[in-house]
Every structure is written in C-alpha cells, then in structure tokens.
Amino acid sequence: MRKIFLTISILILVFNYQIFPQQFSEGSPEWLIDMFFNKDSFPEKTNYFFGEMVEESDRKTIGEELNGKGGILFHQLIAANSNCVFAVEVQSENKTIDFYAYLVKMESNWKLMAIRRFLLPEFIYTVRDSLQKIQNLPANDSAFLLSLQLFTKSDRELRNYLSVNQQKFQELISLFANNEKDKADIALAEVGCTAIYNDKKYPGCTFIQILQFKNMEAGFIHAADSAFLPAISLDEFIYIEEVVPEWFVFRVM
Incomplete structure (x- = not known):
C-alpha cells in the first residue's frame, strides 16, 4: 500500500468547521469517514477495515494523529449500493491536505478499503x-x-x-x-x-x-x-x- 499516513503534528487549526459536531448514523459511510479522519479515537477500527487497510490496523488514524487539533471537510464523489468514494480535506492554518477514501459494502456492513493521497516529491x-x-x-x-x-x-x-x-x-x-x-x-x-x-x-x-x-x-x-x-x-x-x-x-x- 502506498504510504499515506503522516505525522500531523504541524497541523494546528485556528478555526474548526465542526463547532457543532454533526451526528452520523453508526456504521454509515459518513460515520466511517468522520471516525477515521476526525475523531481522536476509533477503538473498533479493525472491524471496519477491509483489503489493504487491514495492513494499517496498528497505525494511528488521521483523526488520532490530529488529536482534536484539526478540522475536516468531506463530500461524496461516488455513491453506489456497494461502494462509495469520498474526497476529504484536512485543513491546517496554512494548507489543505486532500485524501480520497474508498469504501465497500460487505454484506450489510460498510468498510474502509483504501485511502489515497496525491503526494508529490x-x-x-x-x-x-x-x-x-x-x-x-x-x-x-x-x-x-x-x-x-x-x-x-x-x-x-x-x-x-x-x-x-x-x-x-x-x-x-x-x-x-x-x-x-x-x-x-x-x-x-x-x-x-x-x-x-x-x-x-x-x-x-x-x-x-x-x-x-x-x-x-x-x-x-x-x-x-x-x-x-x-x-x-x-x-x-x-x-x-x-x-x-x-x-x-x-x-x-
């Protein structure tokens, strides 16, 4: 898997888009994105990983690295019955980091399958x-x-x-x-x-x-x-x- 996790100790937001945290239905695609990229703890994350993401189970999520000091915006690029793709913006005071999250539905459960980042040298x-x-x-x-x-x-x-x-x-x-x-x-x-x-x-x-x-x-x-x-x-x-x-x-x- 391409290494997309990063130490985000430099990401300090002077504002937060989620002053009033939005509530998502547990297990929904939006909930998964919020838990992985925004929440400072995702204790049962291994239950929601599939494919190459299983190899990343021992790593911190983006939200865990941010530890409440960052903010995110996200929206769907693809919404289908069995898969969906989200564009996720991690906001810092001086730049935006774009991620792309790919989810798949296994039986009746949504799982995070992969994450990509357009990371130039x-x-x-x-x-x-x-x-x-x-x-x-x-x-x-x-x-x-x-x-x-x-x-x-x-x-x-x-x-x-x-x-x-x-x-x-x-x-x-x-x-x-x-x-x-x-x-x-x-x-x-x-x-x-x-x-x-x-x-x-x-x-x-x-x-x-x-x-x-x-x-x-x-x-x-x-x-x-x-x-x-x-x-x-x-x-x-x-x-x-x-x-x-x-x-x-x-x-x-």
Missing part, C-alpha cells in the same frame, strides 16, 4: 518556490512556474481556478478541435497547462494536462456527458469531480 515544491523568487522570468519559465503552481494546488484551488478561467479553457478546446496547433499551444501556456489530448480509451473526453511526473498526473477533462468519463479507481484516476457543466478536475497516480 518534495523537490517539486522546492523548484516552485525557487522560481517564485525570481523576478522577470522568461516566458517559458513563467509558463512552467504557473504549471508547477497548479500542480501543487489543492483540489479546492484547482476547482476554483477552472471555474474562474472556464472561458479560456473553452477557447482552448475550440482551437484544439479545429486543429489550430500554434494558437492552441499559446492558449495552453496561458492557462498553465502542458498538453491537450484525446485518449482512445475514453471517447468523448478531451484531457488538458497540467503536468505529469512519473505516473502522477493532474489536469482537467472536458466531456459533454459524465458517462464518457474514466471510472474513479484506486490505481489510476483516483479523483474526478465536476466543477461546472462539462468540465472536470482529475488526478491520476
């Missing part, structure tokens, strides 16, 4: 920070810096970026569809992305890549219908979410 942040200190960067370096800034943003920040710049992305799609390569390359750089492409496996989707590092990729998808989208999974598209009609944010690892 530290040197990517170092390069970003170094470029941010340089004034009057050449055009190519400025475009690369914007890509790095987007690559390291939280899901919420990427959703906001797409929403604010939807018109620019729509123009990029039109240029790509009309095979106006030179203009499309310029438009691509202006929105901080490095590639636009179609994938035969997913007809009906146009992918706009921010950056890719090894098997890790983040970007945006344009699709007329969500039925065309790749399936969210543990091992490839770990996160897909609609921002505005026909436009989605995605992460791959």
Whole structure:
C-alpha cells in the first residue's frame, strides 16, 4: 500500500468547521469517514477495515494523529449500493491536505478499503518556490512556474481556478478541435497547462494536462456527458469531480 499516513503534528487549526459536531448514523459511510479522519479515537477500527487497510490496523488514524487539533471537510464523489468514494480535506492554518477514501459494502456492513493521497516529491515544491523568487522570468519559465503552481494546488484551488478561467479553457478546446496547433499551444501556456489530448480509451473526453511526473498526473477533462468519463479507481484516476457543466478536475497516480 502506498504510504499515506503522516505525522500531523504541524497541523494546528485556528478555526474548526465542526463547532457543532454533526451526528452520523453508526456504521454509515459518513460515520466511517468522520471516525477515521476526525475523531481522536476509533477503538473498533479493525472491524471496519477491509483489503489493504487491514495492513494499517496498528497505525494511528488521521483523526488520532490530529488529536482534536484539526478540522475536516468531506463530500461524496461516488455513491453506489456497494461502494462509495469520498474526497476529504484536512485543513491546517496554512494548507489543505486532500485524501480520497474508498469504501465497500460487505454484506450489510460498510468498510474502509483504501485511502489515497496525491503526494508529490518534495523537490517539486522546492523548484516552485525557487522560481517564485525570481523576478522577470522568461516566458517559458513563467509558463512552467504557473504549471508547477497548479500542480501543487489543492483540489479546492484547482476547482476554483477552472471555474474562474472556464472561458479560456473553452477557447482552448475550440482551437484544439479545429486543429489550430500554434494558437492552441499559446492558449495552453496561458492557462498553465502542458498538453491537450484525446485518449482512445475514453471517447468523448478531451484531457488538458497540467503536468505529469512519473505516473502522477493532474489536469482537467472536458466531456459533454459524465458517462464518457474514466471510472474513479484506486490505481489510476483516483479523483474526478465536476466543477461546472462539462468540465472536470482529475488526478491520476
């Protein structure tokens, strides 16, 4: 299993979203997410683990590491009869850590099957920070810096970026569809992305890549219908979410 647990001793919130704790039905998917990510104790957690999570039974949960000093927000990405996926934001005073939790229903009981985090290597942040200190960067370096800034943003920040710049992305799609390569390359750089492409496996989707590092990729998808989208999974598209009609944010690892 990819190591997604982390020491969160630095996570000190100056505010807490759950001033009035919300009550969830015991054993429900929402209750499981709250117990694992938010509560400072989950004594019977092994009863709610399945698959690769069984190997993590002796580790602290995220909530246990936070120990009441953090706050979370979460929402469902997939809600089906036998499985569901949640996006979970762990909030600190200076950053957001995004997790993706995958649950499966075993007979009549929901269990936590896996957790993923889009965890980039530290040197990517170092390069970003170094470029941010340089004034009057050449055009190519400025475009690369914007890509790095987007690559390291939280899901919420990427959703906001797409929403604010939807018109620019729509123009990029039109240029790509009309095979106006030179203009499309310029438009691509202006929105901080490095590639636009179609994938035969997913007809009906146009992918706009921010950056890719090894098997890790983040970007945006344009699709007329969500039925065309790749399936969210543990091992490839770990996160897909609609921002505005026909436009989605995605992460791959």
